[in-house]
Amino acid sequence: MTGDKSGSPSDVDLWRGARNGAAAALGALLDRHQAGMRAVALSVMGNVPDAEDAVQDASLIALRRIGDVRQPESVGAWLRMIVRNVCRSRLRAAVPTAPLPDLAAPAQQDGPEQVIDRHAMRDWLWRAIDELSPTLRMTVMLRHFSPRTPSYEQMADLYGVPVGTVRSRLSEARAKLAQALATTADSVHDDAVTLTRASARQAEETLAAAEQGWFAELVAERWTHDFGYYVGRERVGGRDFLVRGMEGDLEAGVRQRFVTAVAGKDITIWEMDLVNPPDDPNHCPPAVAWLMSMKDGRCDQLRLFHAPTG
Incomplete structure (x- = not known):
């Protein structure tokens, strides 16, 4: 050397x-x-x-x-x-905390496999991310590793906390991540690409199940019995609530198209494009991210982040 x-x-x-x-x-x-x-x-x-x-x-x-x-x-x-x-x-940026160009949405011509390959990171980095607490892990993954990155204000709305709390969580997460990187280089860790590919397959299977009319059965099998759908800090419903929402969107002619996944130990983010019916092009925002907390490999909590229109 x-x-x-x-x-x-x-x-x-x-x-x-x-x-x-x-x-x-x-x-x-x-x-x-x-x-x-x-x-x-x-x-x-x-x-x-x-x-x-x-x-x-x-x-x-x-x-x-x-x-x-x-x-x-x-x-x-x-x-x-x-x-x-x-x-x-x-x-x-019009809003000082807007997403960075580096983390912009993937190009439309990219398929899920290409997106996963391009955004997959070294296993030791994912090991370091997994050392964070679930709250910090979700915060740093959402801010830095999700293609459609919400602003600090949007993240605050997602979790029902002040913007200052989001800032402090990110600061703490970054500091701990830097420390953890130095201790995890030689640690064994599940292959990040394998985890992400498996999650991507599950996302596509979930959308297919919804299209084919057996979304409720799939959710019952793959999501916990105590699953909760959250808006901010408030739990607004369980599996039945989500099933009704998905069925309502499908009846309105709205379809979701899988874009990419980001998967860690117990945090998963699915990115979807929303395709509105021709007669109602503004029915839904153009995209949505499923922010999932996992328990024993099953989805336990879900929040949805809708990309702003325009």
């Missing part, structure tokens, strides 16, 4: 290790360039809290995109560029 005169590994060495899945190398790389990343964020955002948020967002983007670096010797400049782009995206 090469390095500087002090014997420390070079940026190229650390990048190579990070690209090959060494969490410690990625952690060291981010730590080495943290000061420069903060300086860029502060110069653009103008205040410490927003700058810290931008650096944390940029760090998670780097986790996903470390293999995209074309000039490893300039990885520091690459990290600062990500920070700058994150900051500019926040400033340009």
Whole structure:
């Protein structure tokens, strides 16, 4: 391994290790360039809290995109560029907490298999995510790994909590994720792609069951007896409530088309396009995400996030 005169590994060495899945190398790389990343964020955002948020967002983007670096010797400049782009995206957005371009919805021409392959991450990263509490895990997955990313305000509505609570949960999740990455690189973990593919098959089977008239039977088999559908913190119904809602949509001519899945240990997100009938094109928003908490492999809680129209 090469390095500087002090014997420390070079940026190229650390990048190579990070690209090959060494969490410690990625952690060291981010730590080495943290000061420069903060300086860029502060110069653009103008205040410490927003700058810290931008650096944390940029760090998670780097986790996903470390293999995209074309000039490893300039990885520091690459990290600062990500920070700058994150900051500019926040400033340009009408709502400061709007989703980042990096996490935009997948292109329509992509099929589920291509989307899964493109968004699948290293197993050690999923191991780190699974070390988070269920609340933090859902928050970070929804914000950073779901193609249709809700804003902080929308996430607050989903869970019935203040926006400040969402911000604090994300901050805590990011900090714990960074710590966990350093300890999970060598841990055995279920293959992330296998989990996601299995979840994608279940999503397509669920939609097919609804189309074919046996949605209630499938839900009874695959969802817990105490299943709850939640709006914010309020439980508004169980399995029967959801079955009636699905049947009502189908009777109105609304169909759901599976887009992609994100699956962890006990949190699953299904992304669906909503196809409205020709005579009522505005019946439903254009898309919906199923946010599911799992228990023993069965769906136990569900929240729906509808993409805004327009």
